[in-house]
Amino acid sequence: MAKSSPVAKIPPRRKRDPLTRSQMMARIRSKNTKPEVLTRSAVHALGLRFRNHVEGLPGKPDLANKARKWAIFVHGCFWHSHGGCRLASSPKSNTGYWTEKLGRNRARDAEKISALRAQGLRVLVVWECEVRNGQLRDALGSFFGKRPPWRKDL
Numbered sequence: 001m002a003k004s005s006p007v008a009k010i011p012p013r014r015k016r017d018p019l020t021r022s023q024m025m026a027r028i029r030s031k032n033t034k035p036e037v038l039t040r041s042a043v044h045a046l047g048l049r050f051r052n053h054v055e056g057l058p059g060k061p062d063l064a065n066k067a068r069k070w071a072i073f074v075h076g077c078f079w080h081s082h083g084g085c086r087l088a089s090s091p092k093s094n095t096g097y098w099t100e101k102l103g104r105n106r107a108r109d110a111e112k113i114s115a116l117r118a119q120g121l122r123v124l125v126v127w128e129c130e131v132r133n134g135q136l137r138d139a140l141g142s143f144f145g146k147r148p149p150w151r152k153d154l
């Protein structure tokens with residue numbers, strides 16, 4: 001099910017040069033990224049059912065349950081311009097191109113989210129850095145409810 005990722009083709013860290021911008025893009029743009037896979041596992045662990053890359057909903061959310069009316073996007077911080085995030089620093093070359101491209105992405109993200117909300121869905125954006133920093137469970141906890149099943153003591 002998981003598509004093979006371009007990451008697998010890159011040699012071990014100590015041997016390789018810094019990633020080129022296009023290699024970064026390839027990693028950032030791929031579906032089934034590590035943050036996405038971890039998010040799916042965490043939502044599964046809550047006992048919630050969902051589908052992946054849901055056709056028929058605006059923006060094909062990475063995870064969604066139409067009947068329960070929720071959708072989750074897992075966003076790479078660079079590609080989706082996470083505000084104030086160190087992973088979202090602007091490229092130093094070709095700045096005009098990137099400003100425009102990333103601006104379009106931001107606008108498209110906002111449109112998808114409003115379209116989903118207009119259909120009555122609740123929408124959560126999970127950021128790559130939240131997954132890396134161990135904040136995923138908290139983010140899911142506040143989205144799905146104050147008494148997450150993994151904390152019976154709350």
Ligand SMILES: [Zn+2]
Pocket residue numbers: 077082085086087088127128129130
């Ligand atoms: Zn971030």
